[in-house]
Amino acid sequence: MTILIFIIVLWYGGLFFQTFFLHRYAAHQTFTMSKLTERIVFILTWFFQGSNYLSAYGYGVMHRMHHAYADTEKDPHSPKYDLTVFSMMWRTKNIYSQINKEQIFVEPKFTKNVPQWKRFDAFASSWYSRVAWGVGYFTFFAYFATAWWQWLFFPVALFMAPIHGVIINWYGHIYGYVNFKSSDTSKNLFKFDFLMMGEGYHNNHHKHSSRANFGGVRWHELDVTYKIMQLLDLIGIIHLKPNTLVVKREV
Structure with a gap:
């Protein structure tokens, strides 16, 4: 039970800060x-x-490029131009690394006002940090795992963010329903996105990328992350921009 709770905390904690x-x-x-x-x-x-x-x-930079070039050859991650999910994620990793290390030229429109903390990123992205977290996860599993099958969750803990990326960037362009006609293949994965905290409303987001609320197009599309953001806005921690109006679906 402890291991399952640990995985749930890692899943939703990491996912919240990714989407938020x-x-x-x-x-x-x-x-x-x-x-x-x-x-x-x-x-x-x-x-x-x-x-x-x-x-x-x-x-931030890579995701802006994804929107600008969605499902074209310049898209950093598209099922349309990668034969397998593994080749897509490997290409995504390489492009992300090159952008983060400023090893490739990126048009200024993709980098404008994107937050950057170079010293902290260098530490947090280092192998020292990643290995230390891995050792910490292993120690936690060694202490709390009570059955062999619980160790099957260990790779999930190690590769949580790539798994999140696969769900949205691969399956979110293959399966689901659409509210808006689009030039790309983005889909809404879930009618109620309990798994990805609003990220699963991918078609909605591609149509209205500037909206903080990814849901709200149909009555069942509750964006949990947006509800948390409204609370944070209410108590003054963040300040939402006035782009959160509900929009009507087209199809």
């Missing part, structure tokens, strides 16, 4: 926050993503 900070803030800037709050969220992202830590700069 890396996606809706770094990539799309759907809200603002103070510089101090931003630094705190950087640290919390590292704490909850652990060995899976993703840089706000690398993720």
Whole structure:
């Protein structure tokens, strides 16, 4: 039971900071926050993503490129141009790394105002940090695992962020339903996105990428992350931009 709770905390903790900070803030800037709050969220992202830590700069820039070139040859991750999910994720990893290390030229429109904390990213993305988290996970499993099958969750803990990426960037462009006609293959994976905290409303997001609320198009599309953001806005931790109006579906 302890192992299952641990995995759930890692899953939803890491996922929240991915969608809240890396996606809706770094990539799309759907809200603002103070510089101090931003630094705190950087640290919390590292704490909850652990060995899976993703840089706000690398993720933000790559995701903007994904929207600009969705399902074309320039898309950093598209099932349309990769034969397998493994080849797609490997290409995604390489592009992310090159962007994060500033090894390739990126048009200024993709980097404008994307948050970057180079020193912290260098530490949080280092092999020292990733291996230390891995050792910590292993120690936790060794102490609390009470059956052999619980060790099957150990790779999930180590590769949580890539698993999240596979669900949205691969399956979210293959399976599901659409509310909006689009030039790309984005789909809404779930009628109620209990698994991905709103990220599963991928078709909605591709149609209205500047909206903080990924759901709200149909009555059953509840975006849990957006509800948390509304609370954070209410108490003054963040400030949502006025782009959260409900829109009507087209198809």
